[in-house]
Amino acid sequence: MKVVIIDDEKGMHIVMKRMLGKVDEVEIVGIFHETSTAYSFLTIHDVDVIFMDINMPKESGLEFAGRLRESGRQMKIVFVTSHKEYSLPAFDVYAFDYIVKPVNQDRLYYTVKRALSEMPSPKDSVRQDSSSTRVLFNCLGGMEIRSAQNVLVKWKTSKSAELFGYLLMHKGRLVSRARIIEDMFGEMPLKNGETYLNTTVYQLRKLLDNYGLKEIVHSHSSYYALDHNQVDVDFLRFEEGCKQMAVVDATCIEQALELEQRYTGDLFGDRVFPWARSEVEHLSLMYTSFTQRLCEALLIKGDTQTAIRLLMKQFARNELEEGTIMLYLRALALTKNKEALNRQYIQFEETLYRELGITPSPEVSALYSHLMSELDS
Secondary structure (H helix, E strand, O other), X not given: OEEEEEOOOHHHHHHHHHHHOOOOOOEEEEEEOOHHHHHHHHOOOOOOEEEEOOXXXXXXXXXXXXXXXXXXXXXXXXXXXXXXXXXXXXXXXOOOEEEEOOOOHHHHHHHHHHHHHOOOOHHHHOOOOOHHHOEEEEOEOOOEEEOOOOOEEOOOOHHHHHHHHHXXXXXXXXXXXXXXXXXXXXXXXXXXXXXXXXXXXXXXXXXXXXXXXXHHEEEEOOEEEEOOOOEEEHHHHHHHHHHHOOOOOOOOHHHHHHHHHHOOOOXXXXXXXXXXXXXXXXXXXHHHHHHHHHHHHHHHHOOHHHHHHHHHHHHHHOOOOHHHHHHHHHHHHHOOOHHHHHHHHHHHHHHHHHHHOOOOXXXXXXXXXXXXXXXXX
């Protein structure tokens, strides 16, 4: 596994080099003090994992990670930082892990081993990769486990379902017992919370053991993590698909339509977990943005009816989204249906004023006027 280290502190270079050097499978191929030279190196070299500080001069680690993602690079990024408050922004750029300094050898070793476990092996090229042989974890629009034979698995308790979703949302990252107790059992006295967590972990492992998956719930010191490599997770597949189709055009419309159908509802459906709010919103915004790109491509292709169907679906989710209304007005104009175009704009205008007390933006109003003028002529 090829690794790069980026940190403006020379001492961290020494520490990380020493720790990573203890893992036989790791090859350090580059060490950099700042991001500009690192970026030049990454444009011509394949790297599996980047270990990177967040607070650096000129360009922060978060900004650099965003630039890498925008350029389409999919290597794993592990932030190694003294600042805990950046954990949520870190995962907005699809960070693989987040390690707080001072770095512990065992903690670093776990991250490296998890990264190695996700790398393809020679056996993977000949192994059958079919969801029919994997347990399905469906969290979009609900929360369920289905066996390889598509049999719905019954949860032991609601808390075991919640713990499953909680660990799954952290995408293999270690989460401390203290944080889990605070997020899931915060209304209880601490001692009761610890007892309930132990019981819930046992119940979840017992359920998964029926399908040979007991070991995917890892415990390490006072941390837990869920390894999703042996299962098929719908929202992770959707998220990865969106990243791979940052641009939707005529060459991938069919694949994009298939991906859109996978989003069967918001993360965890009707189950409202306070700790999941940011991720629910993140995936919802990702779905909206992806669908808008897809509809844009459909309109260019001339498939107006499919675009309208998807846009109506978007309106059922959020009738105030301006990107959606602009696409919808364009689609209606292409059908030459002036009455429908006028009706839809007025409805949007009334809803916007009723719900928020504001009028449509100048961009929406200008587009409406332009489209109506074109239809009149």
